[in-house]
Amino acid sequence: MKLLELKDISKQYGTMYANDKISLQMEKGEIRALLGENGAGKTTLVKMICGLSKPTEGEIFWKGKKVDFHNPSEARKCGISMVHQHFMLADELTVLENITLGISHIGAVPDYRKIKEKVTRLMDSVGLSVPLNLKVGDLSIGFKQRAEIVRALYNGTELLILDEPTAVLTPQEIKNLLEVLRTLKEQGCSIILISHKLNEIMEICDSVSILRDGRLIQTLAISSTDTNELARLMVGREVNMKLEKAVAEKGKRLLKIENLTVKDDFGTRKVKKLNLEIAEGEIVGVAGVEGNGQKELADCLFGVRKPEEGHVYFEEEDITFYSARQRRNIGIGRVPEDRQKTGLIMGFSVNENLNSESYMQRPYSKGGMLNPGKMMEFSHEMIKRFGIKVMDAREAVDALSGGNQQKVILARELCFSPKLLIIVNPTRGMDVGASEYIYQKIFELKKQGSAVLLISTELDEILTLSDRVEVIFDGNMIGSTEATGDQIWEIGRLMAGIKPEAKE
């Protein structure tokens, strides 16, 4: 009897299939890796296993019996627990209180001494240690994760699901975690591990299921495969280069990033002594799995996050501490990753958004007074030039489709012909037509002799647009290749953190 069996599981969001007829089986005591690029559908799949969402189609069998979880606590009762990427812990409570949270059978007045004994025994048996009396908010990320794991195990878990557990950990913590997972396996616990890190998968897993575009590509035993094959299966598609690359003369050096170190909101170093150069007329694509420092790098270049150390030079001028507006004024255009959170002011009209940078300049304002007539004129011109589909410029920008919202941002940024455009995941969630339009605009900019820094998790996009591909891994540029389709395996290996010299 299989421990877990999925039969033709599909999950549909709108018209899109996030999971398409996935079938897989797991044995007791098995460690299974789920491997795939961003958006391949890994998290969607495990969410259905642990009761967070319900499949549109298909059946789940647990120990041979068909199950239909309505919420995570039902799954937990059966012995399925998940440790999420973003921890589900209450910061204000102690670790022990968090562990007992949501367990109904402990009664109204829990006997914490008894529970503590039990938890301590449990931790000893698997080699974990977490200070139980500390508030979760005071713990480091590594300890928070351990607290999550202990909580999952306390419920008598037989299947533990971990969503990219090592993405937030230091190398030592990773080593510890893998040790714990091994112990758990010896005790008969099964584990599903979502990861992009091929080395880890090779080290700890028994088998690996590879997902791509919502479909299960293959399930392999680890003993019968190697990292190269996995990297190939993960990216595994012929790169479809429909667009002819724009040709432009490469000019002098425009942007130079030197030893840049940037911390994230939690004080973790996400960009570590990073170096990068871009010349005029060049499109450089920064590829990499999400969470390797792209966001922090972009924010720092946008001027909304101060670096810890290092310098950024633009036209040989030190702009490290320039404000966002100063950067625009010297000719740096910025298209942030999240249209609705950082790109546009939602709730504002299309007109107000199109003018959200130019309003400070003449003729749109003079002496602090806006000129609504000129602003509207400008908006109409932009709507025409960029083909933004909107009935009335006074309409709220929220009402536009994703593609049109992105056009509003592009219009705002391209209208002043920036010398450098920094653009992050420009076509995420957009259809082919809208994407191609944006690619053309980027090529137009290149032909004018401007430089483009493209930070994207879409390999297709990077290969279509870039002249050079730099791969970011763990806050550093791990290697660089030409942007041709036959480099895709090399890029895949770099993305998984396998350095060029380590090639077999």
Added chain:
Amino acid sequence: MIAIFIIVAAILTALLLGSVFIAISGENPIKIYIQLVKGAYGSNVLRGITISKMATLLLVGLGVGIAFKCNLVNIGGDGQLLMGALGSALAALYLDNIPTMLHILLCFLMGFLFGAVWGMIAGLLKAYKGMSEMITTIMLNYIATWFVSFLVNGVLKDTESNYPYPWTPEVPDRLKLASLFGTRVNIGILIALAIAVAIFWYLRYTASGYELRASGKNAEAASFVGINVNRSVVKAMALSGGLAGMAGTVELLGSQFRVSDTFANGYGFDGVAVAFLANSNPIGTIFSSFFFSSLQCGAENVARITNVSSSVSGIIQGLIILLILIGTSKKLNRVMKGVLERRKKQHE
């Protein structure tokens, strides 16, 4: 459009629910509501009181509204109004030999400045220390209240008056706001209306107002396009406090003439309701301040001649805000949408 519908529906529902309390008091609700209108506008004196109150509520409401526009909740209207009144009183009582017009202008300026500083403290704490303006403004209310109480019981206490009350001397007669064309309505309302138009214009047609609104709508995106969100926050709180401070000036020179420790009278909290009812729109605030001042003044009059306590006006005021909140809640809108769609499907 939908917003106006919700507001009107909330007012009507609240009046309907209010009539339950009137009925419990043993009176006929319709008669009482008619009496309420009469109580607010039945005579020259009553009109004067109601419109003076409206001027004060309008200014405080504009202030709270401008903070709302920047996504800030200024509950410190009471403290800011009190500080503004204090500033105005200092100018009115201790400056001499200034032409009357200039002197009045100075009183307004001092009112604005004192209120603005009081609001700005909360703005600075919010922008640079991340402290909730809701908490800090409440604390600043306490400090202002007890600081003014300390002064009017001490150095600023009127020693020549026949009454042993803790209040300042009366402001000179020449500084008291003049009445309009033989009515008992003072020119404070004109000043307040002019400021409402000015705020409307500021928010809509100046770069600074644009930045303030952008920071309120989406602080993160605003900072990405280069808007200094912290500056907007400080500016909004300073303006908000300044307007409440000017409300203090109008109240001082138009109605109360002395600063006492009960001077603020809960205007700051009423201002929140006023701004809320107007959806923070400066022009809408004119109507909402008119509505609430009529309601409150009318109710006081009703209480004097009938069994219905004036608390009913407070109940109605609270109900209106609560109903608007319910009406605009996302969850309710989602549920209503769902119900409508299901009906549609059934029809098909």
